[in-house]
Amino acid sequence: MGSKNLEKAVSFYADDATLLYPNTPAIVGKDNITAYMKPFFADPAFTVQYQIRGVEVAQSGELGYTEGTMTSTMTDPNTGKPVNDRAKWLTLRKRRTDGSWKIIRDTYSSDLPLSGPSK
Numbered sequence: 001m002g003s004k005n006l007e008k009a010v011s012f013y014a015d016d017a018t019l020l021y022p023n024t025p026a027i028v029g030k031d032n033i034t035a036y037m038k039p040f041f042a043d044p045a046f047t048v049q050y051q052i053r054g055v056e057v058a059q060s061g062e063l064g065y066t067e068g069t070m071t072s073t074m075t076d077p078n079t080g081k082p083v084n085d086r087a088k089w090l091t092l093r094k095r096r097t098d099g100s101w102k103i104i105r106d107t108y109s110s111d112l113p114l115s116g117p118s119k
Helices: 006-010 030-042
Strands: 013-020 047-057 063-075 082-095 101-110
Touching (some): 006 030, 013 030
Parallel strands (some): 013 101
Antiparallel strands (some): 047 063, 082 101
């Protein structure tokens, strides 16, 4: 997503896709996905880079998945400072009648330790 093009990023999702992201309820549908992603793309510090580690397609040719790692940077709303993250991700994709693949489920989890109250 180096171009910071929200419409292009959302174009990879099916209209009824679901994001299953940490610490937030499921985000269902392309309109809600767009609304969720919009603040990230508006953040001047926002960057994300994906590395694909695996791709598999079901024998039927209708479903497949991609998985890998990612690094991202965004502005912490509490401090105003950039925050870096590392994570792993998994997408479930469905082949459309036109031969294109669209993401129907998307999830990730951070590799960084959870932050919590000091003891």
